[in-house]
Amino acid sequence: MRKVYLDHAATTATRPEVLTAMEPYIVEQFGNPSSLHQFGRWTNAAVEEARDRVAELMGAKPEEIYFTSGGTESDNMVIKGIGWKNFEKRGHFITTKVEHKAVLETVAFMEKLGFTATYLDVDENSLVSPDDLRKAIRDDTLLVSIMMVNNEVGTIEPIAELAEVAHERGVAFHTDAVQAFGKIPVDVRELGVDFLAMSGHKFYGPKGVGVCYVKRESKKLLMPHTHGGSHESGLRAGTLNVPGIVGFAKAFELAIGELDAEHARQKKLADMLFNGFNDALDGVQLNGHPTDRIPSLLNLSFDKVEGESILLSLDMQGIAVSSGSACSSKSLEPSHVLIAMGCDHLRAHSCIRFSLGRENTEEDIEYVLRVVPPIIERLRSVSAL
Numbered sequence: 001m002r003k004v005y006l007d008h009a010a011t012t013a014t015r016p017e018v019l020t021a022m023e024p025y026i027v028e029q030f031g032n033p034s035s036l037h038q039f040g041r042w043t044n045a046a047v048e049e050a051r052d053r054v055a056e057l058m059g060a061k062p063e064e065i066y067f068t069s070g071g072t073e074s075d076n077m078v079i080k081g082i083g084w085k086n087f088e089k090r091g092h093f094i095t096t097k098v099e100h101k102a103v104l105e106t107v108a109f110m111e112k113l114g115f116t117a118t119y120l121d122v123d124e125n126s127l128v129s130p131d132d133l134r135k136a137i138r139d140d141t142l143l144v145s146i147m148m149v150n151n152e153v154g155t156i157e158p159i160a161e162l163a164e165v166a167h168e169r170g171v172a173f174h175t176d177a178v179q180a181f182g183k184i185p186v187d188v189r190e191l192g193v194d195f196l197a198m199s200g201h202k203f204y205g206p207k208g209v210g211v212c213y214v215k216r217e218s219k220k221l222l223m224p225h226t227h228g229g230s231h232e233s234g235l236r237a238g239t240l241n242v243p244g245i246v247g248f249a250k251a252f253e254l255a256i257g258e259l260d261a262e263h264a265r266q267k268k269l270a271d272m273l274f275n276g277f278n279d280a281l282d283g284v285q286l287n288g289h290p291t292d293r294i295p296s297l298l299n300l301s302f303d304k305v306e307g308e309s310i311l312l313s314l315d316m317q318g319i320a321v322s323s324g325s326a327c328s329s330k331s332l333e334p335s336h337v338l339i340a341m342g343c344d345h346l347r348a349h350s351c352i353r354f355s356l357g358r359e360n361t362e363e364d365i366e367y368v369l370r371v372v373p374p375i376i377e378r379l380r381s382v383s384a385l
C-alpha cells in the first residue's frame with residue numbers, strides 16, 4: 001500500500017545529509033565540549049561553528065544563540081526565566097488563547113505560583129489584534145509571548161507589529177517560532193523580538209534539539225531555568241548535545257537554501273489538495289487565515305464527520321494526518337485553537353490537519369484525492385452528527 005505522510009507539522013524525518021554531518025560526533029568525536037583536552041576542543045569547535053551558522057541564518061549574533069532540547073524547553077526557559085527573576089514581586093504575563101501547550105501550560109504554572117496572566121482572544125482567522133495587546137499591557141507586565149505561526153491552522157501572526165506594541169511600553173517580547181522555520185523567512189532583527197523559540201525536528205533535523213534566541217541586551221531579564229554548570233553562558237546548564245547541535249545547524253542551512261523553491265512547490269500541492277476536495281465534496285471548510293498562512297498546512301473541517309474517524313480510516317489507507325496538534329490528538333477535547341477562533345464544537349470536532357513536506361509529490365496528492373472523498377461520503381452516511 002502507498003504510504004503518504006502528511007503530518008510534517010508534528011515532526012519530520014531527519015535528512016540523510018543531516019545524519020551524515022552528525023555521525024562523526026556520535027562515535028569518533030565524542031569529547032565533552034567543556035573539556036580542556038583536544039577531544040573537548042574538537043567538539044567545542046563544532047558547536048561554535050554550528051552556533052555561528054545558525055546565528056548568521058537568522059540575523060542574530062552567535063552569543064545570542066542558546067542550544068536547548070527543543071521548542072518546549074526554549075519556551076520554558078524564557079517564561080520561567082523571567083518569572084524567577086521577578087519572583088519576589090511577581091508580575092503579569094500576556095499570551096494568547098491559541099498558543100501551543102508549551103507556552104499555555106508554562107504560563108498557567110506561573111499563575112499557580114502567584115503571577116497573573118491575560119490570554120488574548122483571536123479573530124475568526126486566529127489573528128491577534130495589536131490593539132487588544134496594547135489594552136492588555138499593565139504596569140506590572142513582565143513578558144508578552146505570541147507565537148509566529150500557529151501549529152494547528154498555519155496562521156502567521158504580525159509579530160514585528162506586536163513586538164513594537166510591547167516595546168512601546170517597555171515590555172519584553174517572546175515568540176514561539178517553532179512552526180515558522182523552513183516555511184517562511186525569519187530574521188530576528190527585522191522582527192525586533194527579545195526572545196524566540198525554535199526546534200530542529202520540524203525542519204528535517206534531529207529530535208531533542210532546539211534553540212532559544214536571547215537578544216544580547218535582554219539576557220539580563222532572565223534567570224537560568226536549569227542549574228548544574230556554566231554551559232551556554234550560564235543560562236542553560238547541562239552537557240551539550242553535540243551531534244544534535246551539528247545536525248540542527250546542517251538541517252537549518254539546507255532548509256533556508258530550499259525555502260523559496262519548497263514554498264512554491266508545497267503551495268501548488270496544497271492548492272491541488274484543497275481544490276480537489278472542494279470539487280469532490282460539499283461541506284469542506286478551511287480553518288485559519290485564507291492568505292496570511294504558511295502554504296504547507298491545510299486545516300479542513302469536513303461537515304458531519306468526526307476528525308478522529310477520518311484520521312483512523314486514512315491511517316488504514318497508509319495516509320498519516322492529524323486531527324489537531326500532535327500533543328492533543330490523543331484527547332477528545334475539541335481543539336482549543338478552533339474554539340478560540342469561534343468555531344462551534346461540531347466544526348472543531350470535524351477537522352483534519354494536512355501538513356505537507358519536502359518529500360510529498362503530486363502522485364501523493366492524487367492518491368489522497370482518490371482515497372479520501374469516498375471515505376468521507378461513507379462516514380457521512382453513518383454519521384450521527
Ligand SMILES: Cc1ncc(COP(=O)(O)O)c(C=O)c1O
Nearest residue numbers: 070071072100102151176178199
Ligand atoms: C508551536 C510549537 N511550539 C512548541 C512545540 C514543541 O517543540 P518540541 O517538540 O521541540 O519540544 C511545538 C511542537 O509541536 C510547536 O508546534
